[in-house]
Structure formats: structure tokens, C-alpha cells
Amino acid sequence: MSQQIVEPKRSTLLRTRSGGKRTTTQEQAKTRLAWLFLLPTLAIVAFVAIWPLVQTVYQSFTDARLASGDEPRFIGLENYRLLLQDRDFLNSILVTVQFTLITVVFEFALGLLIALVINSNFKGRGLMRTAMLVPWAIPTVVSAQMWKWMYNDTFGVINDFLVDKVGILSRPIAFIAERNTSIPAIAAVDIWKTTPFVALLLLAGLQVIPGDVYEAATIDGANKLQQFLRITLPLLRPAILVTLIFRTLDSLRVFDVFYVMFGNRQNTQTMAIYNQQNIVEFSDLGYGSAISVAIFLIIGIFVVAYVTFLKVEEV
Amino acid sequence: MTDQQRERQEQQPASQSEQLYRALKDGRISRRAFMVRAAALGFSATAINAFLIACGAGNPTATTGTSGATTTTAAGGMTTTAAGGARTTTAAGGATTTAAGGATTRTTTGGAAVPGGATATRPAGAAATATRGGSPTATRVAGGATYTRDNPPAVAAAAQARQYSGQRVTYVGGQVGSDADFDQILTRKFQQDTGIQINLVPGPPSATERYAQYQRFFQGQSADLDAMMLDVIWPGAFAEFLVDLNPKLGSLAQQCYPSIVENNTIDGKLVGMPWFGDFGILYYRTDLLQKYNISAPPRTWQELQQQAQQIQAGEQGANPNFAGFVFQGNAYEGLTCNALEWFASNGAGTFINAGQQNANPQVTINNPQGVAALNLIKGFVGTISPRGVTTFQEDQTAQAFTGGNAAFARNWPYMYAIAGGAESAVRGKFDVTALPAAQGQKNVGTLGGWQLGVSRFSRAQDAAIEFVRYMCSPEVVTWRAVVGSYVPLYPSVSDSPEVQRSQPYLQKLASVERVTRPSRSLGEQYNEGSTRIYQAVNQVLTGGDPAQLLQQADSQLQRLVRRR
Numbered sequence: 001m002s003q004q005i006v007e008p009k010r011s012t013l014l015r016t017r018s019g020g021k022r023t024t025t026q027e028q029a030k031t032r033l034a035w036l037f038l039l040p041t042l043a044i045v046a047f048v049a050i051w052p053l054v055q056t057v058y059q060s061f062t063d064a065r066l067a068s069g070d071e072p073r074f075i076g077l078e079n080y081r082l083l084l085q086d087r088d089f090l091n092s093i094l095v096t097v098q099f100t101l102i103t104v105v106f107e108f109a110l111g112l113l114i115a116l117v118i119n120s121n122f123k124g125r126g127l128m129r130t131a132m133l134v135p136w137a138i139p140t141v142v143s144a145q146m147w148k149w150m151y152n153d154t155f156g157v158i159n160d161f162l163v164d165k166v167g168i169l170s171r172p173i174a175f176i177a178e179r180n181t182s183i184p185a186i187a188a189v190d191i192w193k194t195t196p197f198v199a200l201l202l203l204a205g206l207q208v209i210p211g212d213v214y215e216a217a218t219i220d221g222a223n224k225l226q227q228f229l230r231i232t233l234p235l236l237r238p239a240i241l242v243t244l245i246f247r248t249l250d251s252l253r254v255f256d257v258f259y260v261m262f263g264n265r266q267n268t269q270t271m272a273i274y275n276q277q278n279i280v281e282f283s284d285l286g287y288g289s290a291i292s293v294a295i296f297l298i299i300g301i302f303v304v305a306y307v308t309f310l311k312v313e314e315v
Numbered sequence: 316m317t318d319q320q321r322e323r324q325e326q327q328p329a330s331q332s333e334q335l336y337r338a339l340k341d342g343r344i345s346r347r348a349f350m351v352r353a354a355a356l357g358f359s360a361t362a363i364n365a366f367l368i369a370c371g372a373g374n375p376t377a378t379t380g381t382s383g384a385t386t387t388t389a390a391g392g393m394t395t396t397a398a399g400g401a402r403t404t405t406a407a408g409g410a411t412t413t414a415a416g417g418a419t420t421r422t423t424t425g426g427a428a429v430p431g432g433a434t435a436t437r438p439a440g441a442a443a444t445a446t447r448g449g450s451p452t453a454t455r456v457a458g459g460a461t462y463t464r465d466n467p468p469a470v471a472a473a474a475q476a477r478q479y480s481g482q483r484v485t486y487v488g489g490q491v492g493s494d495a496d497f498d499q500i501l502t503r504k505f506q507q508d509t510g511i512q513i514n515l516v517p518g519p520p521s522a523t524e525r526y527a528q529y530q531r532f533f534q535g536q537s538a539d540l541d542a543m544m545l546d547v548i549w550p551g552a553f554a555e556f557l558v559d560l561n562p563k564l565g566s567l568a569q570q571c572y573p574s575i576v577e578n579n580t581i582d583g584k585l586v587g588m589p590w591f592g593d594f595g596i597l598y599y600r601t602d603l604l605q606k607y608n609i610s611a612p613p614r615t616w617q618e619l620q621q622q623a624q625q626i627q628a629g630e631q632g633a634n635p636n637f638a639g640f641v642f643q644g645n646a647y648e649g650l651t652c653n654a655l656e657w658f659a660s661n662g663a664g665t666f667i668n669a670g671q672q673n674a675n676p677q678v679t680i681n682n683p684q685g686v687a688a689l690n691l692i693k694g695f696v697g698t699i700s701p702r703g704v705t706t707f708q709e710d711q712t713a714q715a716f717t718g719g720n721a722a723f724a725r726n727w728p729y730m731y732a733i734a735g736g737a738e739s740a741v742r743g744k745f746d747v748t749a750l751p752a753a754q755g756q757k758n759v760g761t762l763g764g765w766q767l768g769v770s771r772f773s774r775a776q777d778a779a780i781e782f783v784r785y786m787c788s789p790e791v792v793t794w795r796a797v798v799g800s801y802v803p804l805y806p807s808v809s810d811s812p813e814v815q816r817s818q819p820y821l822q823k824l825a826s827v828e829r830v831t832r833p834s835r836s837l838g839e840q841y842n843e844g845s846t847r848i849y850q851a852v853n854q855v856l857t858g859g860d861p862a863q864l865l866q867q868a869d870s871q872l873q874r875l876v877r878r879r
Contacts, residue, residue, distance in 0.1 A: 066534055153703040154636040154720070174702035179857055264523070265646040266850035267857070280527045282843040
């Protein structure tokens with residue numbers, strides 16, 4: 001995809017540099033050829049990304065329903081007006097953002113720690129790197145179901161451990177049934193599962209930092225902490241940015257783990273679950289599309305914020 | 316969103332739902348969403364069982380999938396007594412149907428239709444002792460015919476069906492309780508006898524998910540789906556996508572209870588052949604009642620609370636996991652069924668009053684008795700019911716009760732067979748009765764049940780109809796009733812001695828009022844309406860304020876009724 005941007009640019013660049021009239025037709029032919037080669041890519045992007053997006057935006061202005069044979073009517077901003085008053089949707093935003101904040105912060109902190117550890121030289125490093133990825137390799141529906149049973153208040157191992165073995169709790173807690181514990185409990189599942197992935201991304205970033213920079217710093221008398229703050233973190237910034245954007249977007253559109261663990265429970269619905277419910281279960285394609293557009297915009301806000309604060313252009 | 320979906324798609328391992336995936340290939344966008352769920356469900360059985368064994372807990376053989384509500388319909392949109400399964404006392408048509416059906420039953424019990432008649436040499440005494448809370452999977456001797464799990468009835472109309480031999484029918488079967496096992500046994504038999512290939516695909520155990528799945532198929536006019544189970548609340552919503560069964564199965568359907576036939580008939584089309592009925596009943600432990608000197612099972616909710624409290628207090632010392640009362644509290648269709656029973660048995664109505672001919676439905680969900688009923692049940696959670704009950708579906712309920720970890724349980728009749736099975740810890744120690752009701756109110760049970768329908772887009776309609784004819788035949792229904800405690804919808808089958816022996820409670824509970832969910836009043840919007848109801852109730856159970864949540868549900872239902 002990067003080609004499509006880079007290629008035409010280079011040809012313009014060449015043209016300005018050579019400047020002469022003689023080469024203009026030649027350059028034009030080259031440009032035409034470039035576009036020709038790009039055409040399949042552009043067509044596919046338009047087909048799989050742009051067209052559905054346009055379609056969704058269009059549907060959000062109609063009262064389209066999945067199950068009915070009636071032609072959808074254009075109803076303007078009615079869906080959006082309802083959406084702004086929809087307490088369930090606002091609640092789903094809160095739940096999603098809360099979940100995203102908890103998971104991204106913990107995953108990043110733990111992931112960075114793990115990445116630094118496995119980046120250092122020790123025996124069995126290769127094995128460690130592989131073993132670490134096991135939670136990430138398990139399909140989410142399986143691990144969510146597994147955790148659901150571990151959290152169970154009557155026969156889950158977690159309660160068994162906390163009540164009978166350690167004795168911290170006097171009575172078992174139904175972690176996923178009670179209001180106060182359900183979001184932290186599900187965040188823990190996601191952190192368990194995704195931290196290895198974050199560590200892997202950051203490890204890749206750490207490995208491209210050349211060793212001689214550290215050597216130079218050591219000679220200059222910088223201690224380990226200074227080296228970390230002044231060398232590692234700044235040089236790791238591209239990797240950090242990619243990691244944070246990846247994880248934030250993933251968390252904002254989380255569906256599977258919530259669906260398996262909570263189902264359609266109202267106070268723990270994420271934006272994606274609420275959206276799925278409206279489109280699939282209620283067949284309300286028009287309203288569901290409006291929700292999709294809203295989610296698209298909300299995620300957009302996060303991306304813009306990241307890119308601005310982490311000064312992506314230097315990256 | 317696409318990345319995540321793709322990734323999930325790649326993560327699907329091969330499972331029993333694999334064929335379902337393949338069948339879904341022609342579907343549209345949300346098929347992936349469906350697949351995720353199918354995979355979730357497919358896994359649960361094995362993954363969770365393995366997990367349970369690892370924990371050394373409970374009874375790992377019990378089914379672990381999540382499950383769906385069986386639901387139901389409404390007999391004529393009104394609350395009729397005796398619509399689903401129980402012996403009806405309605406005069407009109409009762410005499411003729413009984414007579415007609417009686418003849419059929421006689422042939423069955425005569426051994427003609429049951430190939431294993433010769434095995435009837437087992438001692439009759441064994442069957443007799445097993446009756447009360449006994450094992451329905453055990454051999455039952457009935458009028459010369461033996462009903463065993465491995466011995467399904469032969470296909471009576473095999474000769475007629477054989478003309479479609481070699482055709483392939485995809486059937487979306489069940490996954491709650493023994494559904495899947497029975498489907499497998501019956502489809503194998505049908506295949507043997509007729510040569511019609513049945514591609515058995517177990518549908519999602521949750522009715523809510525099943526509904527969404529069918530909708531995708533019908534929406535895409537998919538020919539991949541031929542025959543399927545239909546919840547009693549769905550005929551109206553799916554009528555236009557289903558074949559009229561009247562020409563071929565009309566006379567057979569006439570032998571069923573008239574109310575269920577009426578429910579399945581939309582604009583003169585019979586869109587679903589009645590298969591089995593359901594209604595909510597209370598299971599209780601006879602041994603524990605005796606141990607704590609309780610003379611009779613509870614008649615009111617307060618009595619239930621007291622008895623459950625007393626038993627739980629006594630039992631928890633030895634078994635910390637013991638609960639007084641378990642039900643279906645998860646946010647899904649089953650909770651709507653449970654809540655309907657709490658409402659109706661407390662004089663709080665049935666959410667929406669259908670009105671005359673359903674012309675002017677009135678939303679009645681928000682009323683003082685309803686608030687009181689919810690407050691009562693909310694008080695159960697964390698006292699006589701585990702806190703986790705707000706995540707329970709049918710299978711978790713069955714697991715708790717059959718594992719010996721509950722004194723009382725609300726469930727559908729299918730659990731009778733499981734609780735009396737060889738793997739149950741409560742075999743011979745339980746009985747069933749009507750759900751409690753407030754003083755002066757009637758005992759009620761939410762009407763549920765399943766029909767079999769044939770898709771209009773199917774390319775093997777005739778073969779599929781023959782399959783439905785077999786599955787819904789009085790012979791198979793009798794076999795399912797005796798071996799699996801499925802409630803028959805033929806009065807003749809309900810009255811037959813072998814069914815009465817294996818489901819003694821049917822007669823006892825004949826007077827329980829079957830209440831119906833507001834599927835007629837909400838029509839196409841039923842799914843959304845039911846979601847509003849179960850979400851509000853689930854919120855109450857996890858600590859919400861009933862008055863406020865019912866008011867909210869009220870206005871949401873008003874909107875749906877108006878939009879209808």
C-alpha cells in the first residue's frame with residue numbers, strides 16, 4: 001500500500017529534477033504506467049475498505065432493517081439523534097474506554113518490563129521467548145471460556161485458592177457476576193493474553209537499537225537508568241507508538257472476550273457488542289450503521305491524539 | 316474491525332461446527348460474527364469439561380455449553396391452559412384427536428414400529444422401580460415395545476421417502492441437554508432406512524443466537540439450510556421463509572394439540588411441525604425435604620425461600636458449594652422466561668397485555684407487583700442462590716442440580732431425564748412440581764417448545780419434509796418422551812401408558828397455566844423486546860433498582876409496540 005503513495009511522488013520528483021521539456025512525455029508515460037500497476041491495488045482497497053465504509057455511512061441515514069423486504073427509507077439524522085439520547089450506547093462507550101485504559105496501561109508497563117528482560121543475554125532466552133507467547137497463541141474464545149470457569153464462584157480455581165488455600169477471602173466472589181469486579185476481571189484476562197504480544201513488539205524495537213550507543217554512554221559515565229531514559233526510550237519511540245496504537249484500537253473494538261464472558265449483559269456491553277446486538281439480533285441495520293460510524297469516529301479521535309502527542313512525523 | 320475478524324477466523328480449529336462454517340460460506344458479513352460464537356460453543360463442551368476435570372470439581376459429564384432458552388409460543392396469543400404438552404382437557408376436538416392418535420400409539424406399542432421388540436425380555440420390575448426420579452435411559456417395557464436409547468423407531472413412511480434416496484438434507488439440530496445425542500441417533504436411523512443423507516449441524520444452544528443465525532441464512536436466501544428447529548416464538552417472524560407443510564403433513568399435525576397448531580399456522584400456512592413442548596417446572600430433592608422434616612414442596616415463593624434457606628444452612632457445612640435454589644439468571648432469552656413466571660405467579664401480568672385479537676397491545680411490565688416480585692427474587696441472589704446465578708443458563712442449572720449441589724431448581728422438563736440418568740448424583744432422590752405462586756395466584760410455567768420447519772430456499776424440500784415427518788411422528792415423539800423426557804404434543808402420546816410412566820409429572824402438572832411470552836404483540840421486534848426485558852431483569856439481579864429499571868423497560872417496550 002505504501003507504493004501507491006510513494007510511486008507517483010517519485011515520478012514527480014524526477015520530473016522536477018530533470019526539468020527539461022524533452023523528458024516530459026517520457027515522464028508522463030512512466031506516471032501512466034505507475035498508475036496502471038497501482039490500479040489493481042487501488043481497486044481492491046476501494047472494494048474492501050472504501051466501499052463498505054461509504055455503504056455504512058449511507059445506511060446510517062436510513063431505516064434499513066435486515067429482516068424486512070421493504071425498501072429502506074432515507075430518514076436523515078434521525079438515527080444520530082436517537083444515538084445521542086441512547087443511555088445504553090453512552091454506557092457502552094464508558095465500559096469500552098475504561099477497559100481500554102486499564103488494559104493498555106498494564107499491558108504496556110508489563111510488556112516493556114518483559115521485553116527488557118528477554119532482550120538481555122541469559123541462558124534459555126530462545127525458549128523463554130517462545131514460552132512467553134503461549135497465552136497469545138490460544139484463541140480468545142477458548143481462553144475467555146477457560147477464565148470464565150476459573151472465575152466461577154462455586155467451582156473456580158481462583159476462589160478455591162483465595163478462600164480455601166490462602167484464606168484472604170471469607171466467602172467466594174462471583175467475579176464476573178458482580179458489578180465492581182467484572183471489568184477488572186475481564187481486563188485481567190486481556191492483560192494475561194496480550195502482554196506477550198506487546199512484549200514482542202517492543203522487543204523488536206529494542207533489537208534495532210545498536211549496541212555501540214550504549215558503549216559510548218557507558219564511556220561517558222551514564223548509569224543504567226540514564227541510559228534507559230536517554231537512549232532506550234527515545235529510540236524505542238517508533239515501536240512504542242505502533243504498540244500503543246495497535247493495542248488501543250484492538251481494545252476499543254473488543255468483542256470476543258466480552259461476548260464469551262458476559263454475553264448480552266447490559267451494564268458490561270462494549271461498543272462492538274452493542275453494535276452487533278443492534279444489527280444482528282435486532283436486525284436494525286440503519287441504527288446499527290449509525291453506531292458503527294460513531295465507533296469509527298471515536299477510534300479516530302484516539303488515533304489523532306496518539307499521532308499528535310507522540311509526534312509521529314518525526315518517526 | 317476486519318483485522319480482528321480475520322484473525323478470529325484463522326483461529327477457528329476444526330470442530331463439529333466445521334460443516335456449519337462451510338455452509339456459511341455463502342452468507343454475508345456477519346457470518347464471521349456467528350462463527351466466533353459457533354466456535355465458542357463448539358469449544359465449550361470439550362474445553363470446559365477438560366477444565367472441570369482438571370479442577371477435580373463437579374460432574375464433568377454434564378453438558379457444559381451455554382444454552383438457550385426453549386421458548387415458546389403462544390397458543391393463540393393468549394394464555395391458554397394446556398397448550399404445551401400436558402394433557403389437555405379442552406373439549407373441542409379433544410375427542411377426535413385422541414381417538415385418531417390413540418390408534419397410532421397402539422401400533423407403536425404393539426411393537427410393529429419398534430424393531431427391537433424382541434428385547435422386551437428384561438424384567439418389568441426394573442422399569443417399575445426406576446420410575447420415580449429414576450433413569451429414563453434405562454430400559455422401559457411398554458406394551459411389548461422396548462424403548463432404549465440405542466433403539467430408535469423405524470421410519471414408518473420409508474417406502475415413500477426412499478424415492479428421494481441419495482438427496483442431501485442439512486438439518487440444524489439442538490444442543491441443549493440430550494438434543495445432540497438424540498439427533499444423531501435418529502438421523503442415523505433415518506439415513507439407514509431411506510437412503511436420504513442427513514447433514515446434521517448442531518445449532519447454537521442459545522435461542523437468541525440461533526435466531527440471528529437463521530436470519531442470516533434466510534436473508535441470503537441460502538440453499539445450504541433445509542430443515543431446522545424453530546422456537547415456539549418464531550413462526551411469525553420466519554413465516555415468509557418457510558415451506559407450507561399443510562399439503563404433506565397437515566393431517567399429522569391435526570393430531571397435535573390445536574393450540575400449538577394454531578401457533579404454527581401463519582396466514583393459513585403450517586410453517587412448523589410441532590415437535591416437543593416445554594414449560595418451566597420446579598425440581599426438588601425429596602431426600603433433603605425428608606431430612607429436614609419438610610412435609611411438602613413449596614407452594615409460594617416465601618415457602619421456597621424458607622425451605623431453601625433451611626436446607627442450605629444445614630448442607631453448606633459439608634458442601635460449601637451447596638445452593639438452595641438455582642435458576643436461569645444470565646442475560647439471555649431464558650431469563651425472559653424465568654421473569655415471566657415470577658411476574659405471572661405474583662399477579663404482575665405478562666409484560667404486554669395482548670388485548671382483543673392483539674389489536675391494541677398494552678405494555679404492562681411496570682407495575683407494583685412486578686417490582687415486588689423482582690425485589691423478592693433479587694433477595695434470593697447471594698442468599699439462597701449463588702451470586703453466580705446471574706450467569707447461569709439451563710446447562711449450569713442442570714449441572715448444579717444433577718451434581719447434588721442444589722435443593723431446588725427451575726428448569727424445563729428435559730432435565731428430568733438427565734437428573735434421573737446414570738451419571739446423576741440425585742438419581743432417585745428428586746421429584747418435580749409446579750413453580751411456586753403468590754397466595755391466591757395460579758401456578759404458572761412459561762410455555763416453550765420446538766417445531767421443525769423446512770426452508771423455502773431448500774433444493775431438497777421433499778426429502779426434508781420426509782425427514783420432518785419422521786422426526787415428528789408419534790413413534791419418534793413417544794420414543795423421545797420415554798427415553799429423553801421430551802414433552803409430547805400429541806394428546807394420544809401424552810395419554811399413552813409408557814409416557815405416563817416415564818413422565819409421571821405431566822398428568823400432575825396438567826393444570827399449571829402455560830404463560831406465553833409477548834411474541835405476537837411484538838412480532839418482528841420480539842427479539843429486541845425480549846432483550847430489553849432480560850437486560851433489565853439481569854441488572855436488577857446484580858443490584859439494580861427494580862422500579863427504575865422496569866420504568867425504563869416499559870418505555871422501551873412502548874416504543875417497540877408502536878413501531879410494530
